[in-house]
Amino acid sequence: MERKSFVDMDCSVAQCLEVIGEWWTMLVVRDCFMGVTRFEDFQRRLGISRNILHSRLTTLVDAGILKRVPYSVHPPRDDYKLTAKGLDLWPILTAMRQWGDQYAAPDGPPVTITHASCGENAHAVMVCHHCGERIEPRDVKLNPRANRMPGPPLRERTVTAPRA
């Protein structure tokens, strides 16, 4: 199935996929959070050719995820750093890492994360910004603004995700 554009799809998940739906995007973002900023370091870690990496980094700069910050004038060289929009991919990256740790790391997590303030393994959970209680699929109600998606109408409803 061809990758298609989601620009016209009235869905924030689809709009997010418009940016991070290319598999390499989150690997570049991962490396940025690990402190990688230099072209040569991305290249060695991702194992891709220079022209392809340059094209991909330019795409992320154009999408406002990365910004170029010069560190040398002669010759001209840039660090690649996350913008605020890029830094806000952190919850997605964290949720992906934790899912991978749980379901696809038979030898244990390759990287563990320590929460600096408490010193414990920083396992992140999602809570409601307002009441601080956990937010699970069964605890929420969908309120679609309108249904511009094809298929069955999404009436206001309580999500009843099936129990596994």
Add this chain to the structure above:
Amino acid sequence: MERKSFVDMDCSVAQCLEVIGEWWTMLVVRDCFMGVTRFEDFQRRLGISRNILHSRLTTLVDAGILKRVPYSVHPPRDDYKLTAKGLDLWPILTAMRQWGDQYAAPDGPPVTITHASCGENAHAVMVCHHCGERIEPRDVKLNPRANRMPGPPLRERTVTAPRA
């Protein structure tokens, strides 16, 4: 750049991408959380052909994300429902939706989510499972088990994500 397999990459983000790195996966999972279970409904919402959809759903069943639950014997028909492994994609989906709402929904979020227990807009934030404090990029320390990734060694370090 060709989509390549991440099976040999010692990284949980890459392993997660191995499953959800196909752009259509999270759209199917999104629809499942919205209560869609029937083949015809997925097809209308995703706008793809029957044979391609069948192939994609089979891939997700094989990956343990979805399970088939018969609802008719004559003719044989199945509902597609999320397994526990599929339900655990919820934090990723939620984080993606919220990022899309923030950066790619100029007319406002297409779907808002109400937290049933407090009645407020269910904006999810990530907190530490142990201490309950927020987990932000600057609050954590990476502890790599070993560096089997090419490129610069990832020493134990405090992440110093650049301020945007």
